[in-house]
Amino acid sequence: MLIADYDPRVQAVHCKRIAGFVAHEPWQLDEVEFAEYIDYRAALWNVDRTAARARARELRERLREVHEAFAYPLIGALIADPQLLVLDRPPLVYAQPILAAAEPATVFSTHTSAESAAAFAAPPREAVAPQ
Amino acid sequence: MTVRALSALLRARLYFGRRIVLYSCAAAAVAGALGPPGPGAALLCCSLLGTLLALDQSPGRYPHLDRCEQSAPLFGRELARAKALVPCVVAILTVAIYACAQWLRRMPDVPVLLAVVPIAVIACTLTALSATIRLGATRALYIVLAWLTSAAAYAISIQARAWFIEPAFCLAVSYVALRQYGEALARFDPI
Numbered sequence: 001m002l003i004a005d006y007d008p009r010v011q012a013v014h015c016k017r018i019a020g021f022v023a024h025e026p027w028q029l030d031e032v033e034f035a036e037y038i039d040y041r042a043a044l045w046n047v048d049r050t051a052a053r054a055r056a057r058e059l060r061e062r063l064r065e066v067h068e069a070f071a072y073p074l075i076g077a078l079i080a081d082p083q084l085l086v087l088d089r090p091p092l093v094y095a096q097p098i099l100a101a102a103e104p105a106t107v108f109s110t111h112t113s114a115e116s117a118a119a120f121a122a123p124p125r126e127a128v129a130p131q
Numbered sequence: 132m133t134v135r136a137l138s139a140l141l142r143a144r145l146y147f148g149r150r151i152v153l154y155s156c157a158a159a160a161v162a163g164a165l166g167p168p169g170p171g172a173a174l175l176c177c178s179l180l181g182t183l184l185a186l187d188q189s190p191g192r193y194p195h196l197d198r199c200e201q202s203a204p205l206f207g208r209e210l211a212r213a214k215a216l217v218p219c220v221v222a223i224l225t226v227a228i229y230a231c232a233q234w235l236r237r238m239p240d241v242p243v244l245l246a247v248v249p250i251a252v253i254a255c256t257l258t259a260l261s262a263t264i265r266l267g268a269t270r271a272l273y274i275v276l277a278w279l280t281s282a283a284a285y286a287i288s289i290q291a292r293a294w295f296i297e298p299a300f301c302l303a304v305s306y307v308a309l310r311q312y313g314e315a316l317a318r319f320d321p322i
Contacts, residue, residue, distance in 0.1 A: 020202070040139045043136045043139030043140075046133060073195070
């Protein structure tokens with residue numbers, strides 16, 4: 001299996017550069033810690049700090065209906081503009097805003113129920129044409 | 132790995148492990164204030180603290196940081212060097228605090244302490260890091276190895292008075308320990 005023409009067995013770093021991972025567990029951070037977390041992620045992914053903070057603000061606005069403990073790790077993964085976003089058992093209730101914020105990345109997610117899998121298989125809200 | 136990434140990782144781990152950093156520094160201060168003079172007690176105390184600080188870097192202690200670092204575009208060896216820096220920095224800080232406490236008491240042998248103990252504590256800490264990625268008897272073995280490293284450094288420098296051999300011994304042990312830690316992290320890359 002290749003990730004964008006990279007073999008993860010021998011080109012793991014290349015694969016990690018274009019993929020973002022969001023763990024299942026929520027992470028409670030205050031505002032100051034969140035800013036530090038964004039700087040930390042930007043440093044690890046070698047993303048410009050100013051651009052990362054601007055992107056984080058934009059994503060925080062788009063994910064305003066998502067609880068911070070779930071939104072912050074997702075924002076951290078998205079500031080590097082990954083081509084592939086891997087979600088570990090994402091919360092069903094936030095399926096639509098997560099999918100909308102993740103665009104245009106391809107989303108790969110694991111689920112513990114068919115209902116959750118179906119929710120994340122549906123197109124994001126903005127992509128649905130008005131009636 | 133860029134310097135920026137290295138310092139970010141160091142800052143993050145020191146921040147989230149601030150409690151153990153504070154306790155270690157306090158323990159070093161108390162030990163320095165109450166302990167006997169000479170490098171032996173300092174080596175014992177700071178080696179124990181260095182081992183604890185290394186074990187604090189075990190996977191699962193800070194799961195969100197672990198996942199950020201494992202999913203970051205970093206080679207296993209780069210990540211190992213960065214993670215190894217965290218307990219080493221704090222271990223050196225504990226040595227400095229211990230030495231300050233001894234100096235304030237006007238204890239002799241503070242220069243000897245500063246010449247002998249830091250490099251030995253680093254070797255002990257780096258050896259103990261390999262215990263963080265192992266379980267059971269192997270984990271205990273690496274911890275014992277770490278303490279034996281400190282004991283050997285003490286024997287070489289103080290008992291045998293081979294002042295120039297002790298740094299060479301500790302550097303060699305540190306290199307091997309760090310290399311082994313890096314190879315283990317590279318081999319068990321989750322991707």
